[in-house]
Amino acid sequence: MRKLALSDEILLSVEKPARYIGGEFNAANKDFDAMDVNICFCFPDVYEIGMSHLGIQILYDMFNRWEGIYCDRVYSPWPDLDKIMREQKIPLFGVESQRPVKDFDILCVTLQYEMCYTNVLQVIDLSQIPLLSKDRGDDDPIVIGGGPCAYNPEPIADFFDIFYIGEGETQYQRLTELYKKVRREAGGDWRQQFLRQASHIPGMYVPSLYEVTYYDQGGMEGDNPAPRPELAGTIASFRPLYEDVPERIRKEIVTDVSDTYYPDAPLVPFIRATQDRVVLEIQRGCIRGCRFCQAGMIYRPVRERSIDFLKEKAVKLLESTGHEEITLSSLSSSDYSHLEELVNFLIDNFHGQGVNVSLPSLRIDAFFLDFMSKVQDIRKSSLTFAPEAGTQRLRNVINKGLTEEDILNGAALAFEGGWNRVKLYFMLGIPTETVEDMEGIPILADKIARRFYEIPKDQRNGRVQIVASSSFFVTKPFTPFQWAGMCTKEEFIAKARHVRNKFKEMRNAKSLKYSWHEADETVMEGVLARGDRRLAPAILEAYRMGCMFDAWSDFFHYDRWLLALEKWGIDIDFYNSRTRVYEEILPWDFLDCGVTKKFLWREWEKAQQELVTANCRMGCSGCGALVFGGGVCFEDKSEVR
Amino acid sequence: MKIRVKFGKYGGLKFVGHLDIMRYFQKCMRRAKVDIRYSTGFSPHQIMSFAQPLGLGVTSDGEYMDIEVNSTDTSERMIQRINAANVEDIRIYSYRLLPEKAKTGMAIIAAADYEVRFRYGCPFDLKEAWPRFMEQTQILIEKQTKSGKKETDIKPLIYEHYPMEDGLFLKLSCGSVVNLKPETVMEALYSFAGFTLGPLDLLLHRKELYGELAQKESEEHCFLALEEMGVDITEPMCEGQSR
Numbered sequence: 087m088r089k090l091a092l093s094d095e096i097l098l099s100v101e102k103p104a105r106y107i108g109g110e111f112n113a114a115n116k117d118f119d120a121m122d123v124n125i126c127f128c129f130p131d132v133y134e135i136g137m138s139h140l141g142i143q144i145l146y147d148m149f150n151r152w153e154g155i156y157c158d159r160v161y162s163p164w165p166d167l168d169k170i171m172r173e174q175k176i177p178l179f180g181v182e183s184q185r186p187v188k189d190f191d192i193l194c195v196t197l198q199y200e201m202c203y204t205n206v207l208q209v210i211d212l213s214q215i216p217l218l219s220k221d222r223g224d225d226d227p228i229v230i231g232g233g234p235c236a237y238n239p240e241p242i243a244d245f246f247d248i249f250y251i252g253e254g255e256t257q258y259q260r261l262t263e264l265y266k267k268v269r270r271e272a273g274g275d276w277r278q279q280f281l282r283q284a285s286h287i288p289g290m291y292v293p294s295l296y297e298v299t300y301y302d303q304g305g306m307e308g309d310n311p312a313p314r315p316e317l318a319g320t321i322a323s324f325r326p327l328y329e330d331v332p333e334r335i336r337k338e339i340v341t342d343v344s345d346t347y348y349p350d351a352p353l354v355p356f357i358r359a360t361q362d363r364v365v366l367e368i369q370r371g372c373i374r375g376c377r378f379c380q381a382g383m384i385y386r387p388v389r390e391r392s393i394d395f396l397k398e399k400a401v402k403l404l405e406s407t408g409h410e411e412i413t414l415s416s417l418s419s420s421d422y423s424h425l426e427e428l429v430n431f432l433i434d435n436f437h438g439q440g441v442n443v444s445l446p447s448l449r450i451d452a453f454f455l456d457f458m459s460k461v462q463d464i465r466k467s468s469l470t471f472a473p474e475a476g477t478q479r480l481r482n483v484i485n486k487g488l489t490e491e492d493i494l495n496g497a498a499l500a501f502e503g504g505w506n507r508v509k510l511y512f513m514l515g516i517p518t519e520t521v522e523d524m525e526g527i528p529i530l531a532d533k534i535a536r537r538f539y540e541i542p543k544d545q546r547n548g549r550v551q552i553v554a555s556s557s558f559f560v561t562k563p564f565t566p567f568q569w570a571g572m573c574t575k576e577e578f579i580a581k582a583r584h585v586r587n588k589f590k591e592m593r594n595a596k597s598l599k600y601s602w603h604e605a606d607e608t609v610m611e612g613v614l615a616r617g618d619r620r621l622a623p624a625i626l627e628a629y630r631m632g633c634m635f636d637a638w639s640d641f642f643h644y645d646r647w648l649l650a651l652e653k654w655g656i657d658i659d660f661y662n663s664r665t666r667v668y669e670e671i672l673p674w675d676f677l678d679c680g681v682t683k684k685f686l687w688r689e690w691e692k693a694q695q696e697l698v699t700a701n702c703r704m705g706c707s708g709c710g711a712l713v714f715g716g717g718v719c720f721e722d723k724s725e726v727r
Numbered sequence: 728m729k730i731r732v733k734f735g736k737y738g739g740l741k742f743v744g745h746l747d748i749m750r751y752f753q754k755c756m757r758r759a760k761v762d763i764r765y766s767t768g769f770s771p772h773q774i775m776s777f778a779q780p781l782g783l784g785v786t787s788d789g790e791y792m793d794i795e796v797n798s799t800d801t802s803e804r805m806i807q808r809i810n811a812a813n814v815e816d817i818r819i820y821s822y823r824l825l826p827e828k829a830k831t832g833m834a835i836i837a838a839a840d841y842e843v844r845f846r847y848g849c850p851f852d853l854k855e856a857w858p859r860f861m862e863q864t865q866i867l868i869e870k871q872t873k874s875g876k877k878e879t880d881i882k883p884l885i886y887e888h889y890p891m892e893d894g895l896f897l898k899l900s901c902g903s904v905v906n907l908k909p910e911t912v913m914e915a916l917y918s919f920a921g922f923t924l925g926p927l928d929l930l931l932h933r934k935e936l937y938g939e940l941a942q943k944e945s946e947e948h949c950f951l952a953l954e955e956m957g958v959d960i961t962e963p964m965c966e967g968q969s970r
């Protein structure tokens with residue numbers, strides 16, 4: 087029987103103790119003591135969310151296939167257990183091995199959203215590892231960060247020894263080999279040697295090997311003769327401390343996604359995870375180029391998995407997990423070339439055997455409606471559209487290729503087929519937004535309702551219900567809006583109120599519902615997203631003040647964050663509201679995600695001119711991602727889809 | 728065909744609650760490729776029912792679920808197959824065919840065996856206190872009901888009992904009508920001995936679940952372990968095939 091790290095008393099006094107027992111079906115359960123390298127993979131949020139993450143499942147499986155390497159997992163203990171562990175000084179442990187995290191060689195943390203940063207500190211702290219990279223010694227694990235937030239790692243650079251930029255499948259083997267070699271040869275004093283040599287591996291960013299200087303408030307720096315007031319407070323230089331350390335780091339990607347690691351038998355948790363199903367990643371990247379979307383830029387170019395690969399995996403995964411549902415994962419499923427064939431395969435082979443097939447992020451058209459009528463009880467499901475903006479003008483600004491006609495026609499088709507519930511997703515505060523754009527949201531919602539009531543009574547299904555919700559626009563690095571200013575909290579709220587009032591004036595107001603997300607969290611997310619190294623002490627301060635689980639509205643304490651920022655002299659407006667100039671060195675400029683700064687700037691200018699850019703299949707717009715030598719950039723485009 | 732499956736639940740799995748165990752077995756059945764029957768409709772579910780939920784923190788040698796299948800291999804091979812699709816802390820012990828008209832375990836459950844041990848030791852002399860406790864003509868406990876407090880005598884619901892080397896054995900009434908939890912008995916015993924039972928004082932282990940054989944005028948209970956109501960399958964079978 088496995089020995090658990092926590093006593094029965096503790097486990098019986100916390101919510102959902104199964105979060106902490108490991109032993110899931112398909113767990114690797116390797117012998118910790120017989121390994122060369124033990125890696126603990128962390129998702130810094132609660133177990134049910136972390137277990138749903140496909141990326142960890144892929145890397146967990148990859149590491150455990152390798153001889154001499156064992157990969158375990160750790161998640162954020164929920165506040166109830168967090169408190170007990172602090173009081174009793176119990177070190178955080180890997181759920182599967184139940185060994186203290188500090189006994190592992192490497193702690194890999196996936197950074198999926200900015201609001202998890204205090205949870206990263208929680209995990210490192212509870213593991214009894216020094217929070218700051220510079221305080222760690224030869225007995226501490228190497229702490230590595232990866233995932234989308236590693237594309238601006240600077241606000242949390244002080245807490246990490248290495249950031250891995252890009253897809254994990256390619257360079258971890260080299261990194262673990264190097265680790266073994268240095269540990270073997272260097273003896274006691276290995277840490278600095280390892281980090282220095284790791285910086286030579288593609289995709290590895292070792293923040294301690296770089297130095298940043300800033301313009302002062304007058305725009306002066308060093309012996310530069312002329313002041314640059316427009317650059318006041320921004321980065322003046324960012325360079326490696328040593329010649330052998332690369333100046334720029336290019337992201338790593340897998341070029342052939344049909345010939346790479348993908349688990350045949352992923353972990354099956356005991357408690358219901360957010361994704362309690364087989365997840366089939368059909369492609370990486372997105373051809374669309376929506377200008378607000380960071381994923382759409384950093385995961386370029388689009389690489390599709392072959393249909394045979396996916397069919398084979400679907401069969402194996404359903405068999406090995408016993409899941410009752412399979413879902414396809416990608417940023418825009420409708421763009422996958424063999425979607426119809428794949429979906430028909432899934433329905434023919436699994437539907438009716440107690441397996442549900444679900445398809446998120448699908449365009450609403452005849453294919454979608456046909457699919458839905460086969461797999462779901464339409465009376466219970468709702469249609470989802472994400473126009474993001476209320477008018478065509480603003481949709482052009484963000485390059486969202488969804489027209490009002492698409493929406494109304496899609497909705498009409500669905501209404502005739504018996505649907506009567508619609509969900510709409512919008513963003514408020516997009517750069518250049520006018521009152522007309524804001525009011526376009528209720529107007530569009532109302533038009534959809536009108537379309538419903540145009541259908542003869544005996545051919546439609548009862549009353550229509552339209553639920554619109556808006557989030558506030560956050561500017562992300564590596565998007566064309568990375569130079570744009572964000573709205574302030576007050577502006578956001580005023581906009582949302584305006585939209586709400588307008589909703590009440592609509593003819594079908596009774597059929598329409600409107601809600602918006604919190605503005606406080608958006609403001610903090612903005613600061614963390616585009617912050618620089620000067621933020622680290624404030625993040626640490628917020629954590630010390632008890633901030634944790636910031637992504638959970640119930641636990642988010644805006645007041646504490648404000649205090650922490652103030653204490654360290656961090657000006658929210660400097661990070662959020664300010665519009666940047668082209669010459670400014672952005673904190674993430676030293677990273678190369680393929681998409682060039684020139685391209686992004688061109689897109690920023692086109693956005694302001696309300697001009698759209700073609701998607702990768704209609705024509706290449708020269709974003710720069712061609713350098714990776716694969717994917718959509720090399721597809722034959724003579725036949726336009 | 729109706730099948731009754733007996734299983735045990737150990738170790739860390741005692742922290743997985745009843746609802747999650749139900750979900751767990753649905754996936755387990757699929758992994759083991761059990762030809763289980765599904766309900767009809769838009770979201771079909773497996774025909775599966777559990778005899779009696781097990782509390783969080785309790786281990787067991789004798790849990791039961793009833794399923795319906797279209798076809799099946801022999802009991803021996805089915806046990807092997809399901810165990811291969813199980814985590815190590817859940818073990819299948821028997822897989823038996825029930826008569827076509829058999830009621831589910833849930834419907835007929837009448838008694839359960841428990842072993843009660845003490846996490847921190849028993850604070851009083853159990854071997855001395857237990858017989859005295861059971862010699863009482865009535866063991867009254869207060870129950871909170873909707874219409875206020877109510878006194879019940881639990882003595883008739885304790886069917887069998889004896890002190891063990893390190894604890895107590897109890898056979899208690901179990902089921903939807905009169906369900907007596909071992910915690911309730913122990914709480915009464917503690918208070919009889921002048922102590923208060925703490926929430927974590929006991930280590931509970933369920934041993935077996937029983938149905939009641941048709942009981943007429945006689946006073947004596949006649950219990951049958953749920954697995955005894957089925958027979959081992961020795962040849963592969965298909966629905967509709969004559970037996």
Ligand code: SF4
Pocket residue numbers: 386387388701702705706707708709710711712718719
């Ligand atoms: S290089 Fe062209 S085809 Fe390739 S991702 Fe960029 S825009 Fe698309």
